[in-house]
Amino acid sequence: MPLLDDCDIAVVGGGLVGAALAWGLARTGLKTMVLDGGDLDPRASRANFALVWVQGKGLHAPHYALWSKASAERWPTFAAALAADSGIDVALSQRGAFSFALSQGELGMLAAELETIAAETNGAAAPYEILTAEETRRRLPLVGQDVVGAAYSPADGHVNSLRLFHALHTAMRHRGVDYRACHAVERIEPVDAGFRLAGAFGTIFARRIVLAAGIDNQRLAAMVGLHAPLKHSKGQILVTEKCRPLFEHTSATIRQADEGGVMIGDSEETHTTAIATNQEISAVLANRAVRVFPCLAELNVVRSWAGFRVKTRDGLPIYAQSASHPGAFIAVCHSGVTLAANHALVVAPQIAGGALSSDLAPFHSGRFHVSENS
Template sequence: MTHHRPNQEPDVAIVGGGLMGACVAWGLARQGLRVCVLDEGDIALRASRANFALVWVQGKGLGLPAYTAWTKSAAEAWPCLASELLSDTGVDVGLDQPGGFTLCLSDRELQVNVDMMMRLHNQPNTVIYPYEVLDHTQTRARLPAIGPEVSGSIYCPLDGHVNSLRLFRALHAAMKARSVDYRADHVVTAIEPRAGGFALKGAWGEVRAPRVVLAAGLGNARLAPMVGLEAPMKPSRGQIIVTEKAAPFLRYPVVTVRQTDEGGIMIGDSEEANASSLRIDHSISSVMADRAIRMFPLLGDLNVVRTWTAFRVMTPDGSPVYEQSETCPGAYVAMAHSGVTLAPQHAFSLADYIATGTIPKEAAVFSTRRFRVPASV
């Protein structure tokens, strides 16, 4: 059993070492705080493993305009995050923001997407961002490899992508560079509020800290009530197909198809709300593959090298949750479906809020209180 003398206690204990936990841990350590990350390690149902690595603004924030502003700020801060990670670790995360496309395989599909973008931009107090609606010919001028079934597209110049595996590695290397005490295989089974802070316990022993951040993805549902918080979520399974490397043909990321900086093609981003198993569902992967081939016929000649699936964190409305406990101040919950897109917000803004102990008005809209407001008639 490990005993830490009080002067060695971390300033903040973070439960979870995925993209969310790693961003917050590194962000706090950048400010000179002593941080301990308690991570399940690779037994975790890591959402970070199923990320499609898009930095994506397009279409975010319908029903919660603050999410549009939060996402747009994230995309604008990404170059700063990428350069800071590079200087801390020497790892280039492959950030590329040429803009991104939503491709539509029928006129009706295009109209549905256009209507959604108009509704999003017509919301009161929303942040407007640029986008273009393109027909088949205009789309083909920028994406010459599209097939005849693509009826049109929506292009947003703010969108981009990163190398997902290098991002995860860079964050963990950056934590190490900033002396974060990272502990794998440390499943937290209980959190007890104590005078002056919290005791986090597991089979491995106990850690005490004045502040605790729950960034454990699906594990937050079990932990949040221990510190007077809620973590409403539904597991959303995502499947991804990866092909062999191909000659570069896709200069821009598409919402369901992207060519990585190494040449392979990733097809994916299914969202299956009721899946209970991590087994690949071929009925879904075959639909994903079929749509991708209709978008880019040359994909039909490529071999699949791997497929994978993982559960991701999806709140009831798809927007993030950030909240400090009212009954146990110093305890925070942080959950987001878009861990890659929002990484700069978590490393910079959210880490600032936790360091200062106050979540400001513009981020307080992401509390769980929004789920308890009765719908207006």
């Protein structure tokens, strides 16, 4: 098969994770190529909830709690740099967020988890408050009577999900990234001084590679001596028609986009590979949302879709370089929006420099070998 092209580094996958890394790599001066799949591939990026979320992350994993917090703090710098390269405002809003409880049991669980994360990080995790029903309604008058309280953190926020994806791809082009759609990688062959990546498109040579192919990372990783054990995690999202502003904050399950539509989500199916939405789950999502904000009952749902999260077995990211093929790196995570700032501003420069920092050691996939052999 003839060699068609070459580059300093090829990023396999052009979703939120791959695009953030590719843009960050190009900013260091590397000749960067992105090999992406087709529009109908099972992309996590098409089903993201667009949260820049810290609250409750990192239970029994303090390194993840602090990694998420650090990325949220970097987001204003990231958004400004992205706007400078793309001309697109991603509508970053970091006014804090609520996690609503519809029972005392839920409120107690929220409080216990946040207290544990604070203790495990020696108080360095994101700040939070546990609010009573009265305190919640004082801050958010439209909240319904079924809400018994909430957790609030000022560290959380959200962005415009479609604009973020567009901005990353526009910024990649601005930095000279060679983006190739419909270039699904079928095989990776380590060769002298690099890697051959092959598919229906032919063959491309890259001196280094980054696997950021979402759920396909599990298949590709083994070709270069890496390990990416994933689990099925399907989620659904409902979107309402546009309406007047409900609240200037956001929540883990209900957020109003800057354009007015309300997004509703908070489901997980682990035993299916079907991409179709489940109407019973949609009904549960809608019912809970209306209990939190009764005024939502007046709105029409205009869109509904499902997608597969990129979720490792323990829910934490994987960042690793292959020991057997040192030019191969992998990045796997569920929180592609929250961690985008870290990926572009921290991880990409480290990959460009040839090695990941020891700070990322807790996210190495070797942790799964330990658990599997124990």
